[in-house]
Amino acid sequence: MNPRLKHRTLSALIVDELRQSILTGEHPAGAQLRQDALAEAYGVSRIPVREALFQLEAEGLVRIVPHKGAVVSELSLAEINDVFDLRGILEPRLLAHSAPLLDAADFERLEQIQARFSGSIAARNVREWGTINAEFHLALYSRAPQPRSQAIVASLLHTSDRYTRVQLSSSAAMDAARRQHAELIELCQARKTEKACRFLFDHVEGVRKDLLRVVGRVLAKKAPAESPVSRSTARSRS
Template sequence: MSLDINTPERVTTTSQAYNAVLTAILDGSLKSGQSLSLKGLSDSLGMSAMPIREALRQLEGIGVVEIIPHRGARVRPLSLDDLVDTYDARIPLERALIRRTAARMDDATAARARAALDRQADALATGNFAAARSAHEDFHLTLYRAAESPWLFRLCKQVWLNSERYQALTMTEYAHVHERRLEHQAILEACQSHEPDKAEKALERHLTRTVTFLSSAMANEHVEVEHRTLTSRAP
C-alpha cells in the first residue's frame, strides 16, 4: 500500500500522518472495513509507529476509523444506518450555516466557490475522482466558512468528513453528477443574491436528494451485507 503525502520531505509528524490516512480513506484508497496495520502504515509513510498510532486515535475521534482493543484498527465500515444518521446531523448544521452565508456573501467568496465547481467538473471529465472530491469539499466549505460561525463550522466539518466517505459510490454516475452540479449552482446563486430562505431550501433539496441517491447505490452494491461480513471478523 502506498499513500500520497503530497510533500517531498520525509513525514515526521502526527498531523501529516492524520492527513495522509484521512485523504486515503475519503478517496477510497483505503476501503470500508480495511485493516490499518501500524507496520504497513509506517512503511508507507516512512515514520515510526508512535505518530501513526496517535493519528489513528484522532481519526477514531471523528468517526472514520475504529480501534478495537487487542485486535487493531480499521476503516470504519460503511452502512446505510450510518449514512442516514450522518445526514440527519449534517442537514440542520448546514442549513444554519448557509443562511448566515447568504446574508454575508461577498464577491470573493462567490468566485472561490465557482472556481471549485469548475475544478470539480474538470476533474470528473478526466476521471480524477480524488481531485473531484477535493474540489467538492472546497465548494461547500468555502460557503460555510463565509458564515463566520466557528462553532457551527467545527461541528459541520466532522460530520462532513464522514459523509464524504460515501461519495465514491456515485462519482461515475453521469446523471447524478449533472444533477448535483445544477443543485450546487442553485445554492451558490441564492447566496449571491442574498436570499437565506432560498439558499436554505436549495441546500436541503441537494442534501436530501444526495442521501436518497447514495442509499440506492448502497442497496445496489450490497454495502450492508459487506458491513455485516466485515464486522464479524478481526481486522
C-alpha cells in the same frame, strides 16, 4: 514532489494519505490497520502513524481499541441516514447565517472552486471531487458566526465523501451536483437566502437518495438480515 510543502508535519501527511486509502477502498471496512505495516509502507516510523490513526478515529473513519489496534469502521445504513439528517439540519442553518454576509471576494472564491470542480468531473477524478465538494460547502458557510457548527459539518462532509465513494459516482450525478452548486451561488448573490436554504436542503436530500439507491443494495448483501432502519426525517421536530 515533496509533499511536506503542503503538510506542516509528517503526521498531517499520513492523515491525508491514510484517509484517501480508506476512502478509495484500498483499506476496506473492517480491515485491520497495523502500525508496523503502515509505517513501513510510508517509509516513516510508527509515531506519525499512531497520531494519524488517532486523528482518523476522531473523524470517525477508524475505531481504535487499546492494545488491540485500529480497524476501518464499518459502513451502516443507520449512520448514512444520521449523517444526512444532520447535514439537512445543520447546513441550511449555517447558510442562513452566512449567506447575507458573503462578499465579492467570497463569491470569487466560490467560482474558483466551481472551476476546479468542473475540471475534476471532466477528468473523472472522484478523489478530488469529494474534497472539492466539501470545500465548496464550507466556503458557503464560512461567514457564519458558528465555529463549532462549521467544524461538525466539516466532519460530516468527510463522512459523506466516504459513502459517496462506494458507489462509482456516476459523472451524471457529479454534474448534477455542480449545476446545483451554481444555482446556490446565484441565489446567494441575489440575497435570496430563504430560497437558497430550501434549495440547499433539497440538494442534500438528493445526494442522499442517489446514495441510498446504490449503497442500499451493497450493504444489504453484506448484512442481509439488518433491520430496516426507519428513514428518520430531518423535520421530526417541526
